[in-house]
Amino acid sequence: MSLDKATVAKVANLARIRVEEKDLEPLAAELNSILGWVEQLGEVDTENTAPMTSVADMQLRWRTDEISDGGYQEDIVANAPGHEDGFFAVPKVIE
């Protein structure tokens, strides 16, 4: 598996990171070098191995259904680069 420029551009778009055209090629080379090194995982027999799903040997805890949070609009938008009347403001989305 080897990434070409187009794939890097596609992945960058998925990750919403703007990459300049001129940087695609060198990035592809870097990523390929890492992925090439990762290929060695193929040597490990994992036929009968389940993927690790939790690190700690425990069960998921459940919360009781109570209103215990929220109610602080000001704190929610306090750090927003754009906010308006308690809303977050973003460039207009056209649907």
Added chain:
Amino acid sequence: MGMIIQGATGDWEVVIGMEVHAQVTSKSKLFSGSATEYGAEQNSQVSFVDAAMPGMLPVINEKAVEQAVRTGLGLKAKINKHSVFDRKNYFYADLPQGYQISQFLQPIVGEGVITIDLKDGETREIGITRLHLEQDAGKSIHDQHPSMSLVDLNRSGIALMEIVSDPDLRSPEEAAAYIKKLRSILRYLGTCDGNMEEGSMRADVNVSVRRPGEPFGTRCEMKNINSVRFIQQAIIYEANRQVDILEAGGTVDQETRLYDSVEGETRSMRSKEEAHDYRYFPDPDLLPLEFDDAFIEKIRADLPELPDDKKARFVNDLGITAYDAGVLVAEKEIADFFEAVAKGRDAKLSANWVIGELFGNLNRTGKSLSDSPVSADSLGELIDLIKDGTISNRIAKEVFEEMFETGKAAEAIVEEKGLKQVSDTGAIEAAIDEVIAANQDKVAEYRGGKDKLFGFFVGQVMKATGGKANPGVVNQLLRPKLDG
């Protein structure tokens, strides 16, 4: 019955599958302790978790788990004691985490079934593919600011059940029946309030067309439709659009389309389509969701009687017609009301009164059952007055109108207006004598063999008593006197 579209080249069958997002009835959100109530001030029911602040972590609400299992049981579905929360990754303004916590490969509920009720008491079974738990997104408002969209995260993180049907539906009517039945079941279970206007229930509708008997065609998905009527309109429009394309020799592109209820059409949303790759993977902030049989059985033991069972009971035990039973069980509230009326009374008569008079008046005045001026108890009392002969059926209708208008009790109205039925033979006899005396010519005709005139005399006697005479007693006394 399926919807068939006749094209120039032959018939096309419509195939529909639905993904319904139903808001779980719970006080707090799926993974945070903030409130879920509808209509609060923007961003006031948002925790740092819901706003995806750095370092915030999800903790699951036990109520959401319970409600999902409860719904699964109501859909006669397989409950998965081990399920997994995955992240569905995509960027959108109202998705603060940059991913939605959902369930992908291992949902909490597997295959189930819903029986839908069609016209003429016909039913069909529609397969349920799965039900999974997931977070709702926030809400963007596009029309309040000239250059900005405004984002409110009150909905962000609210628990949803996504209920996916098999592609078993074949017409807009079936789709409507499906969503109504699903809503009814959810309401019976108390797991979703089914309020489509407030967005507690929204449907993604998948539509495709095919030649009857052939494999499925390419489908288009119309997202987030929030009314039964729009669902039907969207299906009709979309099915015809696809048929037009195919008839013209074209191919249908698999895509997401938006249903515009104002224009009554569906439109491509290609902009949203680009690079769909959700990169699902198990959420490392959560462990697998696990519970045991005892947990399931505890919920099962607590299940209410669901509409199908209730309908069967009404038909089999109470002798109500399938159609009437279907009407009565559609809403739990109605069924409860009816059962309160019918308790210890004539069930058929009770059903007639609920469906006929009560619904008629509610419809006419635009009221819902919850604000009916006539309670189940007082309707029951009215029926008792008919049964014990205090008033006639006809008078009862008059009394009901009055009850509906004033909220007064039946007995009080009967008393006040002196509507009590007259069964006193002396008084009725006197009236009969009067009628006979005044209509000697008609008496002669009757006696000459014109039997049909009997009804005329009954009418005259009733008129003479102001409608209050007990018709049975009138019959009994009138015949010997006419016969002479």
Added chain:
Amino acid sequence: MSDLTRLTIAEARDGLAAGKFSAVELTAAHITSMDAARGLNAYITETPEKAVEMATASDQRRAQGTVGKMEGIPLAIKDLFCTKDTLTTAASHILDGFKPKYESTVTTNLWNEGAVMLGKVNLDEFAMGSSNETSFYGNVVNPWRRQTDDQPLVPGGSSGGSASAVAAYTAMGATGTDTGGSIRQPAAFTGIVGMKPTYGRCSRWGVVAFASSLDQAGPMTRSVRDAAIMLEAMAGFDPKDSTSVDMDVPNFEAALTGDIKGLKVGIPKEYRLDSVPAEIQSLWDKGIEWLKAAGAEIVEISLPHTKYALPSYYIIAPAEASSNLARYDGVRYGLRVEGKDLADMYSRTRAEGFGSEVQRRLLIGTYALSAGYYDAYYLKAQKVRARIAEDFNTAFKEVDTILTPTAPSAAFAFGEKSGGDPLEMYLNDVFTVPASLAGLPGISLPAGLSGDGLPLGLQLLGRPFDEETVIRTAGVLEEAAEFTAKPSDWWRG
């Protein structure tokens, strides 16, 4: 009064208790030291006023007879921990100006035990790095220098600011976070003690996430005893973190009995890498001898999948990160770079806000999860991870603790490994990553000097939630190693 900054936490605790000095005096000494050490660039944000305020309150509590486990002890906080109303950056441009309205559980625990915050310390951006060369706020400098030259050296990473701050006596201890070795490796590079507890021991709530299934907070101090004291204050069950384990926190300091007679210590043969310098191999051998001399039994063990730990880590961590860092989109906090529409705003914000190493990892992670590659990369890596964890499970049936070197080299110079190939840098984590993947507790302690006078560390690993054995063994090693070397204080302005 002698220099209060040279005390250990345990000594300061005793001094405060005996009334030899006040928390305010102790804090003032550290503020002076922090000022003098600016050249190390260890701190992103200094909070001297807050420190004095907290120290004053601490003295008042003490006067009233309430004394926490860390009463009056001034600490540096890795800038990955959210601190209420204090700038929290994760050393990234993308969190510009972010002042959280909440306090992380770990720092809350520390303040509840009486600790004092001196400031927020530098790190690799989003904790992604092993040399502290990826911070938006500049490189952190290691207080140690080679005997042979004056070249500035890296402090290791990602908790490089924490390590440097503690090693340069500007704080008595610092919080760190360890995802693949980010506490242990910088501790080794700066001659201090760094401990990563078992995954689930310290709450992750309020700690900026890098890789959720790996991240663990831990203490960085100048002695094993201090690490034990500080860990006890940091740790504890937190219902706000679904991966936090509901278990009592032991008295870790009490584990320092000095007695390891009969203890079985595993030496994994796969960690004998040809590429590792002889002086590190021989320090490891010394460690084995010290433990043997103290009555431990040395057992050679095999961890057959060791070699695959790094490649699986460099899929799992970036994959989780690619999702964890999706929230930095310019909408709710931090940097926003305007664009022609929402998507453009996202991609410009993220291109400008994230540094190149973070971007590289986000791209790798995104790719590893994308359609068609998930099975080959992410799923495969998680399966290999399960086998690595299995290796440790098997080993710990036989032994009580495992001894290894902490890092394959001593501190290196800036640019030495961050030039071309990112893989060269990744190899730095070769000895620390396996235990991270398995979620095990580990400690690094300074055990000797390299040929050119730089500190070298040894690492001890333990069974899940058996930090006590790790601490007990580390205490014995510490005593045997008699590591007393100190960096010269060239940085003092």
